[in-house]
Amino acid sequence: MRLTQQCILAIGDTGNGKSFTANIFGANAKVGDTSISETDEITIYNIKGGFYIDTPGFNDTDEEKKDEKTVHLIFLKMMESNIQNITTILWFVTPDIRARGSYKRQAQFIESLAKYHKGNAWDNTIIVTKGDQSSNSDGPRDAAKEIARDISKTGEFKILLLESLPPTNIYVKGKFQSDELNEYGVFKASEPELILAKYESLMKGHLECPICLNLKKVKCSKCCEETDPRLAFPKCHLETESFHPNTENVHNGNVIDNHPFSYSYKHSDRYVEARTRYDFDHSPPAWVVRVATIGIVNPHCPAIENGYWNCCHNNDANSRGCKAFYPCCGNDIHSSGCQKIYDVCRHKCEETGCLTICKNCKKKLDEKGCKERCKNCKNENSCNIKGCIEIPHNWLN
Structure with missing residues (x-):
């Protein structure tokens, strides 16, 4: 030529x-x-x-x-x-x-x-x-x-x-x-x-x-340099590493309704005392009657032999209640839980999350990150900025 x-x-x-x-x-x-x-x-x-x-x-x-x-x-x-x-x-x-x-x-x-x-x-x-x-x-x-x-x-x-x-x-x-x-x-x-x-x-x-x-122009795979290798800025980026850009604290599991205490039993109505035989009534009203009638009237009252629970007619005063209920809220056992919790970690919804995860990919922090960045300068946009350390470029053919 x-x-x-x-x-x-x-x-x-x-x-x-x-x-x-x-x-x-x-x-x-x-x-x-x-x-x-x-x-x-x-x-x-x-x-x-x-x-x-x-x-x-x-x-x-x-x-x-x-x-x-x-x-x-x-x-x-x-x-x-x-x-x-x-x-x-x-x-x-x-x-x-x-x-x-x-x-x-x-x-x-x-x-x-x-x-x-x-x-x-x-x-x-x-x-x-x-x-x-x-x-x-x-x-x-x-x-x-x-x-x-x-x-x-x-x-x-x-x-x-x-x-x-x-x-x-x-x-x-x-x-x-x-x-x-x-x-x-x-x-x-x-x-x-x-x-x-x-x-x-x-x-x-x-x-x-x-x-x-x-x-001629060629591109470096690790930084923004796109030029003839003989013209390249001497600094490049170190190898990349994966990372999670944003984190958040969450609870483990799904939200469910829950009662914090186990249910108990109670009777829903009063216990009724029954009198089946008559005894001399020594109550003040009975004595008033006797005085007024000069002993002609001798009031009697039935003696207590047994009783029963009005709600279930059980005659055992010490019997277990006939109605199951939750002592935390007083509702029966068929009612929805009175608080919301997570079924795995058992924490309340209003409590601070017990598990830290990536906000973007929802993975745990010990799992591979969803983004890449320079291992040296930690810049995730390293492909768009000048290199941070004097190491060789990786030119793409």
Whole structure:
């Protein structure tokens, strides 16, 4: 696939010449009307024949999280600007054995650009080393070898600006011609066209075989991220757990009518005393009669021999009552209960529930919940919010 426009991506540590090189390709360092997009960290310049993407510096220490943020911002900016192809990657480095960790992370980023690309991103990469030929510049290439499957076509440009050298330097004192200096990787900042020519020679063929980014959206099953995995927010949600969202206290069983006490027996009418034989009546009224009649009348009264209950005519005064009733309410045994209770737990309806259940699914709390939530942040809407912990996403194909 041959492109009609170049898209040059400059990456590397701060202060290694990314912005200077942007001017070599024709970008306006002041970022005037020639830029199509600008943020505080990433700038995409219009240059002759295409674009130049100037990126924030990777960290030269082991602060991996900062580098991850830089990678995320670069991918995001390219997606926002609808950049789908990179023709050349300029990897700016300063030989430093202490930066080995940073070199490896930068090499991993270059490799990630070709995640969905059939070709090799390193075929379109130029390692731009700031320093003279005697400096140890094997660190970046060694890091690339650990990551890449093949770096045989990776370009290398060791550049040293003459203006940055002290007066005692041999290249300054020797007063060499430009072509002689260029053979040793020394270039004059006042001759940007010669630096550009060197870049163009190293970029030969890149336009015909660009790196296809193939930025695409995929969804994470654990959070709301729906983007290219290389652009994803680094935080996701932990595995889910089931839970019951609302609870309530209830009683166990069905409501029934009930009498709190067992029934008893009683007689519903009075006990009648019966007199069957006559005895002398010693009551005051009888004596009044005797006095008034001067003993002529001798009143008698029947003696008590037995009696009976008027309700059932039972003649046993100590007999069990003939009527069954509930002492709690006085109603007979055929009456409905005088209070409502639950038939299993036997609690009254007005008492606080003795069993806690889920208000939604009506299951006990020790049974599997009816809803899912993130095990870490406990948010049941975790699919709609950013992740809460730095764990891998689960991308759906």
